[in-house]
Amino acid sequence: MVTIKELAKMIGVSPTTVSNVIRGKTQEVSQQTIEKVQKVLKEVNYIPNMTAINLAKNSSNVIGYVMNAKGIIQDNAVKDFFTGELIGALEMEIRKAGYYMMIYISDDVEEIIKFVSSWNVDGLIALGFTDDNAQKLREVYKKPLVFIDGHFYDDGNEYTNVGLEDYKGAYEITQYLIECGHRRMGFFANNYIGINHERYRGFKDAIKNAGLPEEAGEQFFIEKSEKGIKRCLDELMIRISDFSALFFISDNFAVVAMDYLMENGIRIPEDISVVGFDDAAVASLVRPKLTTVHQNPTQKGRVAFEKLMKLINNPDEKAENIILPISLCIRQSVKNINSRAI
Amino acid sequence: MVTIKELAKMIGVSPTTVSNVIRGKTQEVSQQTIEKVQKVLKEVNYIPNMTAINLAKNSSNVIGYVMNAKGIIQDNAVKDFFTGELIGALEMEIRKAGYYMMIYISDDVEEIIKFVSSWNVDGLIALGFTDDNAQKLREVYKKPLVFIDGHFYDDGNEYTNVGLEDYKGAYEITQYLIECGHRRMGFFANNYIGINHERYRGFKDAIKNAGLPEEAGEQFFIEKSEKGIKRCLDELMIRISDFSALFFISDNFAVVAMDYLMENGIRIPEDISVVGFDDAAVASLVRPKLTTVHQNPTQKGRVAFEKLMKLINNPDEKAENIILPISLCIRQSVKNINSRAI
């Protein structure tokens, strides 16, 4: 790898001059020298050393993408539809903006903090952060930072976040279930914090506001692993006739559950109705097509990155909580069980 | 951010000593000093500056993941099931090994080369490379490099690659179609190079070796975009009765096509049979369940990274072409159309 110093020697000018023409600081260099230098630059195919640049400039040209995820030490964290698409969208935006993307996933915020600090990333997109975690990160990492799907209590800090109408989405689809006559609904999530909590709140409130008893909605825990899902559904099967509808926190779960149920002779939606959340590609590919709440991970990524760029390029840019709208996708997995009789 | 120099001053020792205890080169330091230093290290929560370390050591601690992809400038390259899972698997392995992961996707090999060179990545996992591209990369990038799903002509270079029995998989599933009585089969791919070409060869050879005429297999181009898929299928519909089976180069295509066909009143497999390739999660989630060729992206990633580590840690490690086995997943999307009469 040829260095600026070597180039300078070859051309017969100083490193400063070479550096200047490389960086386009041409108002300080004579036309003659510029051409001389550029000619050689082409010839030797000079490639700048990012590490050296970053050390000198105290920046990094990297945008970090960090995920605070549980149980990912031995498991693939990008297997679900949402994350994959989000990463792809971000990669594209980051690259188009001339930055580089580093990915770091961990269940330990301290490690994430170490990562962003030691790499001195110029900007950060952070997933899976709530409350204390977010605060910890914010305390240490002082550069532009936008959360995606973050969820924070009011601690006096201002967080920039790109989220979704999670509460509203869950509320509306639950309302839809109720309109369809469902009175015994199961709610399935792998945890009940952050956006999952919001969705659960929407579910509960829709039930309450419809004047239904609390027992109309029952809460289940489901694990992300294949085995965990199966275990949860095995248990469900014992009491399956207690329910007329199942609400899964994500299409990933919903779609696996549908498969499981149908394999066990349960018809959807004739025997039981199912709804999901996210409107992943798979939702409209399965049969029956899944009724769900629409969101767009690519858009989420793009919006998040746009905001991050503003934060980077304009010191006066304000923190902001951007909430993207949802919409219902009514498809085929819910049955209207209202009795026909009036 | 506190630096080693500052630490040294605080403690009253030299930077060298501090550096030594940080890096665990403790045989050269007295127990007393070690403790003194470590105490302060904890107190101030020292975080090393990666950039400086890398510049000094002429390494980077980063593993690059590069994709040579067409038409990704304006599109999300990680939207398909395979890529997302692969990235997730690699992220996990890379992190567990103490490295950091950078992602760079481009349709321009020169840019990819610039990326790996300027960041001086310690190792590289490369996707979507064939022939000239691979050679170019190899010429410039001299550190450990393993391709995934690469495909190269014999140019005298030795490439390390992790691939799949693509030819065999396509051959066997085509054979299966033929056994089921299919004599007019469409083959759909977005390109016919690299592993796609191998799969196509398998398809063609199975037909030839079964003594069938060439016309038994017809080749189609299909684009990756939603619109492109639709356009291709619109055209297919005109002549749909010419075919009894459709072979899609990936489950992504197959599953979207199934949806399209069923929406257009075509029954699968009664009216037409469909097979895919990859055995993505979605394959067993759709109805009818998709008959396909199994592979495991997580395993592919793991194997690739293991080999990369060997290459990094052992200068004598040899280049190697690792071919992972396939297996057939016979499910529900193919109909046996042999006449019952003997």
Added chain:
DNA sequence: TTGTAAGCGTTATCAA
């Protein structure tokens, strides 16, 4: 056992 100083490849300040 500890410390000094050069070096990694840039940028940036300031003098010439």
Added chain:
DNA sequence: TTGATAACGCTTACAA
């Protein structure tokens, strides 16, 4: 318009 030179934060001979 150009060029020394210091600085970025660390590692590593080598000297003490």
